[in-house]
Amino acid sequence: MIVETLSLESWRNVQAAEVEFDPGLTLFTGPNAQGKTNLLEAVFLLATGRSHRTSRPEELIAFQRPQAYLRARIQRSSGEYQLTARVEGGRVTRQREGKLFRRGQDPLGDFAAVLFAPEDLLALKGAPADRRRLLDLDVGQASVAYRQAHVRYGQVLRQRNALLRTYERPPKELLATWDAAWAQAAVALTHERHRLIERLAPHFSARSGEIAGGAPASLSYEPSLKASDPTAALSLLAELREDELRRRTSLLGPHRDDLKAEIDGRDLRLYGSQGEQRTVLVAFKLAAVSLLGEGPGGPPVLLLDDVLSELDQDRRRNLLLAATGTQTIVTTTESALAGMQPGMTYAVRDGDYVRTW
Numbered sequence: 001m002i003v004e005t006l007s008l009e010s011w012r013n014v015q016a017a018e019v020e021f022d023p024g025l026t027l028f029t030g031p032n033a034q035g036k037t038n039l040l041e042a043v044f045l046l047a048t049g050r051s052h053r054t055s056r057p058e059e060l061i062a063f064q065r066p067q068a069y070l071r072a073r074i075q076r077s078s079g080e081y082q083l084t085a086r087v088e089g090g091r092v093t094r095q096r097e098g099k100l101f102r103r104g105q106d107p108l109g110d111f112a113a114v115l116f117a118p119e120d121l122l123a124l125k126g127a128p129a130d131r132r133r134l135l136d137l138d139v140g141q142a143s144v145a146y147r148q149a150h151v152r153y154g155q156v157l158r159q160r161n162a163l164l165r166t167y168e169r170p171p172k173e174l175l176a177t178w179d180a181a182w183a184q185a186a187v188a189l190t191h192e193r194h195r196l197i198e199r200l201a202p203h204f205s206a207r208s209g210e211i212a213g214g215a216p217a218s219l220s221y222e223p224s225l226k227a228s229d230p231t232a233a234l235s236l237l238a239e240l241r242e243d244e245l246r247r248r249t250s251l252l253g254p255h256r257d258d259l260k261a262e263i264d265g266r267d268l269r270l271y272g273s274q275g276e277q278r279t280v281l282v283a284f285k286l287a288a289v290s291l292l293g294e295g296p297g298g299p300p301v302l303l304l305d306d307v308l309s310e311l312d313q314d315r316r317r318n319l320l321l322a323a324t325g326t327q328t329i330v331t332t333t334e335s336a337l338a339g340m341q342p343g344m345t346y347a348v349r350d351g352d353y354v355r356t357w
């Protein structure tokens with residue numbers, strides 16, 4: 001799939017802009033704080049319904065404006081269509097050819113994007129939440145069942161945590177209801193995560209071997225909940241009852257999952273060198289591209305936000321080489337990046353995108 005054009009209205013620091021993209025590589029250059037990341041964030045939101053850097057949609061609307069609006073033309077092998085997103089009143093709504101679809105329910109492979117930003121490079125050694133985010137945002141687009149299970153679990157968890165926060169001793173029946181809902185949703189999401197990571201892992205190993213040229217890295221899932229059905233999940237939960245009532249929050253379930261990357265049995269979360277961290281993240285993003293590329297829509301759009309300057313020559317070359325055949329949109333503060341041959345280049349100034357090539 002390819003995004004051909006994008007128009008933005010009242011989106012962050014962009015008042016109104018129209019941008020056309022090359023089917024290969026498009027480059028956006030400019031100083032800090034001009035609107036480079038804002039543009040990639042817009043493309044990513046069209047794909048996922050979410051921003052990669054905030055969970056509060058109201059931040060996306062330009063100051064003093066009531067709403068933000070994005071409109072893109074997407075080209076697929078089956079033809080072209082219009083995809084729009086409106087941000088208003090703290091909500092994001094997307095439409096395909098004027099027809100509404102809800103988050104987590106968009107047709108698989110309709111329009112997908114993988115975004116790679118410098119802060120991702122910290123995820124390997126960061127908190128488990130950082131590693132889960134990688135999975136949820138990028139890779140989650142490969143499975144409708146995953147996205148639905150993720151949305152559902154988030155809803156149940158919020159309700160259950162609210163209950164634990166509100167009462168020192170929640171009413172028994174109410175707690176039992178939310179325990180049961182939690183068990184269903186937690187088992188479902190754990191199951192979907194197993195499946196998704198199983199699909200991603202071979203791509204990840206292959207890519208990491210290519211990039212580093214040494215022993216490939218492996219990826220595995222460390223679920224918080226080790227139960228394969230809701231009944232087993234409930235009995236594990238019962239063991240934590242007193243702890244949960246004391247700490248007034250949910251202590252078990254996919255919101256505490258982790259991902260592990262290893263080389264030769266060495267846990268890279270603990271022992272990864274700087275270079276290994278970069279290799280792992282590049283491999284992870286490329287693995288996401290490969291996995292999503294297996295879907296009916298073909299390769300996703302790859303969004304590289306100021307990340308090439310963080311990589312050495314070899315990793316940069318391997319990343320761009322591996323992305324051949326994938327529409328790629330790159331931002332950078334450097335005026336020229338060695339080894340790149342963009343089809344189109346833009347200068348970014350104060351929320352304006354001016355074509356220079």
Ligand code: ATP
Nearest residue numbers: 012013032033034035036037038059060061062063
């Ligand atoms: P850098 O190279 O530092 O990453 P950038 O070009 O990627 O810079 P952006 O993150 O795209 O910069 O942000 C550009 C500007 O948008 C920032 O100055 C920011 O303050 C502004 N901005 C963010 N949200 C809004 C908003 N809702 N309304 C108006 N301006 C906003």
Ligand code: MG
Nearest residue numbers: 036037305306
């Ligand atoms: Mg930026």
